[in-house]
Structures are given as C-alpha cells and as structure tokens.
Amino acid sequence: MELYKKLVSKLINIIALSTILIIVVFFWVINHDKIWTPELEDPILEWNPYDLVLNNSDVPNEVKEGFLLLDSSSIYMGPLNKDPKLRYSGNNLSCTNCHLNGGTKSGAAPWFGIIDRFPQFSGRSNKVGTLFERINGCMERSMNGKAFPKNASQMKKMIAYIEWLDYGIPKLNSKKISGYPSIEIPFKAVDKKVGEEIYLRECVVCHGKNGEGILYQDSKKGYQYPPLWGNDTYNDGAGMNRVLTAAAFIKNNMPYLQASWENPKLSDEEAYHVAGYINSFPRPSKKNKEMDYPDKKLKPISTPYGPWSDNFSSEQHKYGPYPPMIEYYKKTFGIKKSK
Ligand code: HEC
Numbered sequence: 567m568e569l570y571k572k573l574v575s576k577l578i579n580i581i582a583l584s585t586i587l588i589i590v591v592f593f594w595v596i597n598h599d600k601i602w603t604p605e606l607e608d609p610i611l612e613w614n615p616y617d618l619v620l621n622n623s624d625v626p627n628e629v630k631e632g633f634l635l636l637d638s639s640s641i642y643m644g645p646l647n648k649d650p651k652l653r654y655s656g657n658n659l660s661c662t663n664c665h666l667n668g669g670t671k672s673g674a675a676p677w678f679g680i681i682d683r684f685p686q687f688s689g690r691s692n693k694v695g696t697l698f699e700r701i702n703g704c705m706e707r708s709m710n711g712k713a714f715p716k717n718a719s720q721m722k723k724m725i726a727y728i729e730w731l732d733y734g735i736p737k738l739n740s741k742k743i744s745g746y747p748s749i750e751i752p753f754k755a756v757d758k759k760v761g762e763e764i765y766l767r768e769c770v771v772c773h774g775k776n777g778e779g780i781l782y783q784d785s786k787k788g789y790q791y792p793p794l795w796g797n798d799t800y801n802d803g804a805g806m807n808r809v810l811t812a813a814a815f816i817k818n819n820m821p822y823l824q825a826s827w828e829n830p831k832l833s834d835e836e837a838y839h840v841a842g843y844i845n846s847f848p849r850p851s852k853k854n855k856e857m858d859y860p861d862k863k864l865k866p867i868s869t870p871y872g873p874w875s876d877n878f879s880s881e882q883h884k885y886g887p888y889p890p891m892i893e894y895y896k897k898t899f900g901i902k903k904s905k
C-alpha cells in the first residue's frame with residue numbers, strides 16, 4: 567500500500583513537471599516567433615509618389631506610366647486627353663480616388679497581392695475572370711467608360727505597376743487589409759434625412775453641396791476632390807453605387823485624411839446613412855445592367871437594380887433594411903450575404 571501511494575505521488579509529480587515544461591516551451595515558441603519577425607513591427611512608410619515611383623530611378627518606365635494612368639486617369643486615358651482615340655474612361659475620376667494612396671492603402675481595396683488572387687471567380691459575369699477583366703469592370707462602371715481591347719498597352723502598363731507594388735514597396739503596409747472591412751449592418755432602412763445631416767457636417771467642404779466635387783485651380787489637372795453624384799462620376803452599375811459597399815468604403819476611408827480602417831471617424835450606422843444619401847441622387851446609367859449576375863442568387867443584396875431572385879422591393883434593395891434579406895438567402899439558398 568505504502569509503495570502504491572509513493573508510486574502515485576511520483577506519477578503526479580512527473581505529470582505536473584511535464585505540464586510546466588510544455589507551458590514554458592509553448593510561451594518560448596510564441597515569444598521566439600515574435601522576436602524573429604521584426605518586419606511586422608516596421609513603421610508604415612509615408613506614401614509619396616514622387617520619391618517612391620516617379621523620381622525613383624530603380625522603377626521601370628512602364629511602371630511609372632502605369633502609375634500615371636491610374637493616378638491621373640482623366641489626363642492619360644480620359645476626357646482631359648487631347649487625343650480622342652486615347653479616351654477610355656468617361657468621367658474625370660482617377661482609379662486612385664477609390665483605391666487610395668496609389669492603391670496601397672489598407673482598407674481601401676488596395677492592389678497589394680492582387681496578382682496572386684487572379685484569375686478569380688466573378689459573380690457579376692458568373693465565370694472565372696482575369697485581372698485584365700476585373701480592371702475593365704471598373705473602367706465600364708466606376709470610370710463610366712469603355713473596356714480596353716486585348717493587348718492594349720495601357721492595360722499592360724497598369725498591370726505592370728500593380729505587379730511592381732508587390733516587390734517594389736512590399737513594406738509600405740505592415741497589415742494588408744484587402745477589400746473593405748465590412749460594417750455591421752443596421753437593422754433599419756437608410757434614413758436620408760440623417761444621411762444629409764452627416765453629409766453637411768462631414769463631407770460637404772470637399773465634395774460640395776451638390777456632390778459635384780472641387781476642381782484643381784488649374785482645371786486641366788482634373789479634380790482635387792472628386793464628385794460623388796451627377797454626370798461626372800461612377801455610374802449606377804458600379805460597386806460604389808451599392809449602399810453596403812459604399813458604407814464600408816466611407817467608414818474606413820472618409821472623411822479624407824481623418825479616417826482609416828484602424829481609426830475610423832464615423833460609426834457603422836452613420837456611414838450607412840450617408841452612403842444611402844449620396845447614392846440617392848442621379849448619376850450616369852450603365853447599359854445592359856440586367857445582364858449582370860447571370861446567376862441572380864449571387865447578386866449582392868444592395869444592388870439597386872433588378873432582376874433579383876427574391877420578392878423584396880427595389881426600394882428595399884436600395885435602402886434596406888437588409889437583415890430580412892440576409893435571412894432569406896441563408897434559409898432559401900444557404901448563401902451568406904454581406905453586401
Ligand atoms: C468609384 C470608385 C472606384 C474607382 C474610380 C475605381 N474602382 Fe476599382 N473597385 C471599386 C470597388 C467598390 C471595388 C470592389 C471592392 C470590394 O468590394 O472589396 C473595386 C475593385 C477593384 C479591383 C479588385 C480588388 C480586389 O480586392 O479584388 C481592382 C483590381 C480594381 N478595382 C482596379 C481599378 C482600376 C485599375 C481602376 C481605374 C481604371 C479602378 N479600379 C477604379 C471602386 C472603384
């Protein structure tokens with residue numbers, strides 16, 4: 567009996583000791599990992615296109631030209647280009663008005679790592695599409711223009727820049743938040759009156775009373791503050807014309823220079839109301855929108871134009887409330903909707 571007791575207490579000691587050992591090793595591994603990945607702690611470099619791209623002799627010319635197409639789109643491929651044959655975008659926006667800081671800002675659908683993510687399935691066309699086709703999607707909708715033909719040199723240059731981001735300045739962002747961090751969807755419809763109040767308080771100084779934006783003093787340079795509605799901005803087939811997508815962009819990026827995904831200024835609900843407000847005004851119309859999303863189940867619920875594979879009204883698709891729709895798609899099709 568005595569022997570048995572001794573054996574048991576030895577066994578307990580051994581178990582206790584090995585548990586302590588395991589815990590020690592565990593924490594050592596975790597901390598060890600931390601010590602050996604210092605690049606995660608690197609400060610985020612400032613985005614200065616002159617130092618980083620344009621006046622940088624390490625950057626190939628093709629990449630510099632791609633940057634100019636993306637960052638001064640109106641001049642290089644839009645209405646401000648003197649040669650009508652080179653005008654592909656139909657409004658005076660730049661790609662980088664929405665993909666901020668030259669497409670490097672986390673939480674503003676940055677282009678880091680995107681080369682590896684394409685080809686990728688697109689519900690809008692119900693097939694696997696290339697990066698070329700994805701950019702043409704933004705050309706025809708966000709830029710209210712036309713698609714580039716195969717082999718267009720402009721497209722090659724834009725993609726060269728996007729590719730260069732990954733090896734040219736990979737440390738610009740320590741945390742790469744792709745797309746837009748989504749908002750918590752309110753259980754109510756957009757209140758345009760509330761949206762207007764927020765707009766007048768937070769947005770009107772830069773984007774104007776009629777959403778018309780502000781041109782540079784030298785108007786040949788295009789917009790300093792881009793328009794949000796009217797005939798010189800994204801058309802009604804663009805992602806930004808969906809309330810949930812616009813709300814996520816706004817929450818993580820606007821007001822300009824005051825908000826980031828890490829440090830937003832508006833609440834989810836404020837971003838939602840103001841997104842509904844800016845999208846309540848007229849804007850250019852995209853043709854053949856009814857052809858989008860051949861499989862209608864895959865259409866984002868806040869797409870404001872039909873047809874849909876449900877019986878909710880077009881008003882509800884445009885302004886919510888969305889939770890009943892989310893519930894419907896989950897129950898009927900087993901699809902989880904977030905935008
Ligand atoms: C009016 C705003 C706007 C403009 C201007 C715009 N885009 Fe976009 N772009 C979007 C939105 C919205 C998305 C979808 C983001 C999401 O839902 O995560 C997107 C997505 C993309 C994607 C895929 C991103 C990803 O993470 O999968 C690429 C690439 C892209 N745009 C390139 C461009 C290029 C190149 C231009 C100029 C020719 C351009 N965009 C102009 C709003 C815009």
Ligand code: HEC
Pocket residue numbers: 659662663664666667764765768769770771772773790791792793794799800806812815816820821822823832840841844
């Ligand atoms: C201090 C000026 C300023 C304020 C305030 C501001 N914005 Fe912007 N906004 C900008 C600039 C500049 C851009 C383009 C960013 C770039 O090119 O780097 C932009 C881009 C946008 C875009 C995408 C481009 C487009 O034309 O559609 C939207 C949408 C937008 N802002 C909405 C808002 C909303 C909503 C508010 C208020 C909550 C707001 N902004 C407040 C300056 C501002």
